[in-house]
Amino acid sequence: xxxxxxxxxxxxxxxxxxxxxxxxxxxxxxxxxxxxxxxxxxxxxxxxxxxxxxxxxxxxxxxxxxxxxxxxxxxxxxxxxxxxxxxxxxxxxxxxxxxxxxxxxxxxxxxxxxxxxxxxxxxxxxxxxxxxxxxxxxxxxxxxxxxxxxxxxxxxxxxxxxxxxxxxxxxxxxxxxxxxxxxxxxxxxxxxxxxxxxxxxxxxxxxxxxxxxxxxxxxxxxxxxxxxxxxxxxxxxxxxxxxxxxxxxxxxxxxxxxxxxxxxxxxxxxxxxxxxxxxxxxxxxxxxxxxxxxxxxxxxxxxxxxxxxxxxxxxxxxxxxxxxxxxxxxxxxxxxxxxxxxxxxxxxxxxxxxxxxxxxxxxxxxxxxxxxxxxxxxxxxxxxxxxxxxxxxxxxxxxxx
Amino acid sequence: xxxxxxxxxxxxxxxxxxxxxxxxxxxxxxxxxxxxxxxxxxxxxxxxxxxxxxxxxxxxxxxxxxxxxxxxxxxxxxxxxxxxxxxxxxxxxxxxxxxxxxxxxxxxxxxxxxxxxxxxxxxxxxxxxxxxxxxxxxxxxxxxxxxxxxxxxxxxxxxxxxxxxxxxxxxxxxxxxxxxxxxxxxxxxxxxxxxxxxxxxxxxxxxxxxxxxxxxxxxxxxxxxxxxxxxxxxxxxxxxxxxxxxxxxxxxxxxxxxxxxxxxxxxxxxxxxxxxxxxxxxxxxxxxxxxxxxxxxxxxxxxxxxxxxxxxxxxxxxxxxxxxxxxxxxxxxxxxxxxxxxxxxxxxxxxxxxxxxxxxxxxxxxxxxxxxxxxxxxxxxxxxxxxxxxxxxxxxxxxxxxxxxxxxxxxxxxxxxxxxxxxxxxxxxxxxxxxxxxxxxxxxxxxxxxxxxxxxxxxxxxxxxxxxxxxxxxxxxxxxxxxxxxxxxxxxxxxxxxxxxxx
Numbered sequence: 001x002x003x004x005x006x007x008x009x010x011x012x013x014x015x016x017x018x019x020x021x022x023x024x025x026x027x028x029x030x031x032x033x034x035x036x037x038x039x040x041x042x043x044x045x046x047x048x049x050x051x052x053x054x055x056x057x058x059x060x061x062x063x064x065x066x067x068x069x070x071x072x073x074x075x076x077x078x079x080x081x082x083x084x085x086x087x088x089x090x091x092x093x094x095x096x097x098x099x100x101x102x103x104x105x106x107x108x109x110x111x112x113x114x115x116x117x118x119x120x121x122x123x124x125x126x127x128x129x130x131x132x133x134x135x136x137x138x139x140x141x142x143x144x145x146x147x148x149x150x151x152x153x154x155x156x157x158x159x160x161x162x163x164x165x166x167x168x169x170x171x172x173x174x175x176x177x178x179x180x181x182x183x184x185x186x187x188x189x190x191x192x193x194x195x196x197x198x199x200x201x202x203x204x205x206x207x208x209x210x211x212x213x214x215x216x217x218x219x220x221x222x223x224x225x226x227x228x229x230x231x232x233x234x235x236x237x238x239x240x241x242x243x244x245x246x247x248x249x250x251x252x253x254x255x256x257x258x259x260x261x262x263x264x265x266x267x268x269x270x271x272x273x274x275x276x277x278x279x280x281x282x283x284x285x286x287x288x289x290x291x292x293x294x295x296x297x298x299x300x301x302x303x304x305x306x307x308x309x310x311x312x313x314x315x316x317x318x319x320x321x322x323x324x325x326x327x328x329x330x331x332x333x334x335x336x337x338x339x340x341x342x343x344x345x346x347x348x349x350x351x352x353x354x355x356x357x358x359x360x361x362x363x364x365x366x367x368x369x370x371x372x373x374x375x376x377x378x379x380x381x382x383x384x385x386x387x388x389x390x391x392x393x394x395x396x397x398x399x400x401x
Numbered sequence: 402x403x404x405x406x407x408x409x410x411x412x413x414x415x416x417x418x419x420x421x422x423x424x425x426x427x428x429x430x431x432x433x434x435x436x437x438x439x440x441x442x443x444x445x446x447x448x449x450x451x452x453x454x455x456x457x458x459x460x461x462x463x464x465x466x467x468x469x470x471x472x473x474x475x476x477x478x479x480x481x482x483x484x485x486x487x488x489x490x491x492x493x494x495x496x497x498x499x500x501x502x503x504x505x506x507x508x509x510x511x512x513x514x515x516x517x518x519x520x521x522x523x524x525x526x527x528x529x530x531x532x533x534x535x536x537x538x539x540x541x542x543x544x545x546x547x548x549x550x551x552x553x554x555x556x557x558x559x560x561x562x563x564x565x566x567x568x569x570x571x572x573x574x575x576x577x578x579x580x581x582x583x584x585x586x587x588x589x590x591x592x593x594x595x596x597x598x599x600x601x602x603x604x605x606x607x608x609x610x611x612x613x614x615x616x617x618x619x620x621x622x623x624x625x626x627x628x629x630x631x632x633x634x635x636x637x638x639x640x641x642x643x644x645x646x647x648x649x650x651x652x653x654x655x656x657x658x659x660x661x662x663x664x665x666x667x668x669x670x671x672x673x674x675x676x677x678x679x680x681x682x683x684x685x686x687x688x689x690x691x692x693x694x695x696x697x698x699x700x701x702x703x704x705x706x707x708x709x710x711x712x713x714x715x716x717x718x719x720x721x722x723x724x725x726x727x728x729x730x731x732x733x734x735x736x737x738x739x740x741x742x743x744x745x746x747x748x749x750x751x752x753x754x755x756x757x758x759x760x761x762x763x764x765x766x767x768x769x770x771x772x773x774x775x776x777x778x779x780x781x782x783x784x785x786x787x788x789x790x791x792x793x794x795x796x797x798x799x800x801x802x803x804x805x806x807x808x809x810x811x812x813x814x815x816x817x818x819x820x821x822x823x824x825x826x827x828x829x830x831x832x833x834x835x836x837x838x839x840x841x842x843x844x845x846x847x848x849x850x851x852x853x854x855x856x857x858x859x860x861x862x863x864x865x866x867x868x869x870x871x872x873x874x875x876x877x878x879x880x881x882x883x884x885x886x887x888x889x890x891x892x893x894x895x896x897x898x899x900x901x902x903x904x
Contacts, residue, residue, distance in 0.1 A: 300870075
């Protein structure tokens with residue numbers, strides 16, 4: 001693509017992008033760090049699930065030296081895009097470190113954009129004057145850059161996490177970004193098989209927003225109404241990808257509407273009315289309300305998704321399980337992948353391996369980290385208590401002791 | 402001078418070789434077409450082509466043909482216009498008619514096509530997989546709040562859940578048609594079918610006959626400008642209350658049920674004297690503004706223990722702004738009646754020339770309510786010539802929560818669309834109060850046919866959803882991405898927010 005010919009990212013994919021994919025997620029609930037190499041190997045085992053038009057990873061706990069900074073991974077088409085985005089950073093943040101993302105040449109990886117990362121802090125006074133939480137503020141800036149700054153794209157924007165993605169097979173992209181040199185407690189990976197897009201770096205997965213990262217295999221047949229529903233809450237679906245919609249929906253349900261993770265999953269992959277009708281009274285009232293109120297948010301169509309965040313991950317299948325998802329546990333490690341072969345590649349002797357049921361979330365939570373999500377229907381067993389049952393006001397942040 | 406310049410529209414042809422001379426046609430015709438003198442003799446000028454005689458002739462010897470008179474061609478002065486002028490020159494009156502707009506306006510539904518899944522996502526087989534149509538009508542909160550229930554689970558924080566909504570097992574309901582304009586047996590058929598299908602019938606403005614009380618959990622009671630049959634008991638019987646402001650077939654026009662249709666039962670139900678004309682004023686005389694509407698909405702809620710209150714309007718030019726006002730005034734649903742909607746009686750000049758298409762109205766209202774962030778506060782019911790499950794699916798994709806069907810239900814009960822409802826002579830026993838005609842509809846037979854129709858359309862909607870790769874109707878609702886336009890102009894596409902085919 002010629003210099004200066006790149007349109008704004010917002011104009012790049014005006015139409016919905018279809019595709020199939022492979023994915024993985026791994027989380028060590030003890031909080032021990034794992035090399036990104038595990039994620040690369042798991043994705044390499046699922047090579048054939050992609051077509052070389054997109055691969056990527058997100059790792060959590062990878063920037064222990066900057067745990068409280070918002071880290072922006074940026075993609076620029078050219079110096080002009082970089083200049084424009086940096087002007088935004090200077091206006092909205094205190095930039096404590098700006099540096100190019102380390103990469104190594106990998107055969108087959110071409111046309112990479114300029115890749116930079118920024119460690120940013122927020123000015124309290126500015127937050128106050130705008131009456132926003134830090135997270136709202138970040139969402140605002142990300143939306144602003146992605147929709148209005150020509151040639152700049154935010155690849156990730158969370159704390160102590162980052163996304164590494166681009167056009168190529170995931171193992172190539174992984175090595176390109178030196179992912180094996182990072183260590184994280186949670187990793188998600190993705191292999192893309194887009195069917196009608198030229199394949200561009202910003203459109204690769206994981207898709208992220210603040211701490212959330214989403215990898216997704218499937219096709220959201222309800223995309224039209226999901227994106228219109230989100231629009232009413234200020235989320236602009238600019239990429240035309242299903243994954244973007246999933247990320248925004250999780251953000252809306254978990255962060256803005258403060259739904260417990262279990263219930264947010266039940267919104268996205270709703271139980272059937274026939275199941276709801278058989279539920280105990282309390283649960284029935286909850287599910288009836290959720291389905292009727294959040295009907296436009298229901299993800300319909302085949303999907304398997306992994307949502308990564310600081311504190312753990314959740315994997316979820318669609319309501320009638322139309323896409324593959326396997327899960328396994330080995331000690332404190334929980335792993336999910338599209339194919340069990342990927343799990344066997346990484347976990348040599350899993351204690352158990354299973355196929356999660358349709359609409360039943362598989363949840364991993366890292367010990368010692370704040371559970372960023374409000375309450376939880378099934379507190380973990382043992383001495384770890386989520387304290388959800390003791391919470392008087394679900395709008396208060398629940399902390400894991 | 403001739404009595405009339407109007408020539409018969411139809412020719413009744415009887416094949417006397419086959420005719421049994423049984424006289425059944427004489428007995429069946431509500432229009433007094435036939436006289437019998439050894440054999441039936443038709444008076445063509447009375448025939449409305451309702452096909453009652455044709456259907457019931459045991460010899461199948463009657464055929465109704467168009468009276469093809471060769472008027473000199475003139476696309477400007479179409480034959481209908483010439484006839485109207487002759488007719489009005491004779492009578493000096495307003496031309497009346499029944500049923501919906503019969504002018505050849507563009508049908509937008511017929512220029513919209515639905516999507517289906519191929520390869521990248523699977524279609525779903527509704528015969529093997531669940532396919533959910535359940536729909537809740539009413540105000541939904543912006544968000545659901547939950548709190549721990551003390552047993553490790555959650556409960557809905559009071560006031561933030563689904564309350565005061567009406568459940569439909571399939572997103573179809575029966576349009577309001579008043580007792581008086583249609584017969585009691587039609588009302589009974591509708592009520593019984595609504596109960597069997599898990600949907601709702603609507604009383605229309607003529608009150609609720611005591612025979613329908615057993616079905617009151619499947620009834621919407623309507624309050625119109627005439628306030629016929631409205632009393633506290635009535636308001637508390639239905640599951641929801643509907644304020645009728647306008648009707649698609651006659652926006653801005655009131656109603657007039659002639660005294661001949663006000664028999665004893667109708668008189669009791671409507672709470673008016675027998676034999677008097679029942680006149681609904683054009684406006685509600687207590688609604689001269691949006692704030693008046695709000696007062697009425699809340700008066701009705703107060704009177705009924707806060708049942709959902711909907712507002713029915715005809716789709717006119719500013720329908721989006723009007724609907725927004727209605728939602729902000731506290732309505733739980735907005736019933737949009739498109740300009741092709743049916744009627745028991747309307748001036749044809751009004752019916753044929755006022756209002757906008759329902760497709761445009763659904764899109765405009767849905768878009769407007771979303772833009773204002775109040776789409777969840779009220780449901781949208783679309784009506785006005787929903788002719789098939791395809792129209793149903795397209796209406797839902799454009800943004801309707803449910804559709805209401807009226808003309809289709811009458812057709813299920815035998816109506817042949819002869820447009821003579823206002824005469825009170827309906828040979829099919831539907832839009833008449835003459836006992837010899839109304840007894841032609843057995844409510845049990847009617848309920849079965851209506852139930853079949855609703856089930857058939859529901860099955861077809863399930864097939865459409867399955868082809869679209871979704872298994873719940875809420876995933877199609879407002880999903881205009883699943884529609885494409887074929888042969889619509891760019892501006893209409895823009896208003897509908899539907900891409901042209903190929904994009």
